[in-house]
């Protein structure tokens with residue numbers, strides 16, 4: 021692993037004041053539920069975005085990434101403007117710039133804190149793989165600046181600020197899951213989050229102790245329709261909630277699903293939107309089932325719930341793709357306990373729950389199925405539940 025402090029020295033010619041890290045994530049269950057005020061259950065990966073940083077006093081924000089070409093991006097804190105308002109997106113630099121913008125907008129930058137900062141990043145979170153490399157970049161930035169400026173921001177507050185940076189500065193209408201996972205996860209746990217009131221519970225998820233492993237399969241494909249489709253799914257859910265007269269689809273309990281679907285049909289709401297509703301309502305229920313099974317120390321029993329979640333993402337929410345479906349089919353056929361796509365969909369990664377003893381055979385079967393279908397070889401690695409953002 022390259023030394024991020026050395027990288028900082030090379031770029032800026034001085035030692036950084038500190039080094040921080042924030043992880044990527046996979047989501048165990050609860051997909052496209054966060055912006056419906058529902059439940060999610062992510063866990064942090066050992067892969068992190070690391071930032072070496074020092075404060076400045078002249079109002080300049082300088083950012084540099086060891087992973088992106090293009091050298092140092094220099095911006096002025098007082099001139100930062102959202103991308104939609106004509107601000108310069110500057111590629112990856114829009115994420116850290118958005119974080120500084122939101123701190124400024126929230127009145128958290130005054131006095132010395134308005135002076136800017138130098139940051140150098142290095143990341144091991146695969147990009148474009150649906151593993152929240154952008155959330156890791158945002159959260160490591162906010163965590164570093166909170167410490168550098170003595171802002172004392174709590175992890176959940178950092179997640180909310182970073183979500184606002186992504187929504188309002190970068191212009192991506194994401195929910196709160198990824199930033200919360202990166203900021204708040206703890207080693208050996210999955211994080212149960214209620215996306216409405218932001219209450220959290222760290223749920224023990226020590227797979228190794230149970231002879232189990234969670235594989236991440238990065239399909240290395242990213243289908244282009246993803247961005248517009250995310251906003252489209254979100255709009256469909258919000259319109260259905262309005263039609264049902266509830267604040268969010270979270271407010272439709274599983275017992276009321278059939279009635280709600282009939283009500284929507286009689287209001288002339290089309291079959292596609294009704295299937296979106298069915299996904300969200302049943303997915304929230306699946307999060308509860310996974311929690312119950314983990315609380316009962318019956319980890320193997322979550323497998324079928326994960327696979328059912330995939331079917332719902334594929335058929336009702338229509339956010340899967342042939343490569344993700346192939347991971348689930350070939351993984352389960354080779355003996356996995358359960359598998360599903362994870363994250364926003366349309367490519368990216370899937371997770372596969374396996375007995376440790378079967379892990380290699382399942383990984384081999386998935387890789388062979390990809391080769392037989394003419395897909396690029398997937399990248400497969402274990403998801404070890406890891407710590408959230410921290411100073412190193």
Ligand code: GLA
Pocket residue numbers: 047050051052053054055194195196197198363364365
């Ligand atoms: C992306 C978004 C999250 C969440 C997931 C789907 O990762 O950033 O907020 O909506 O998709 O569960």
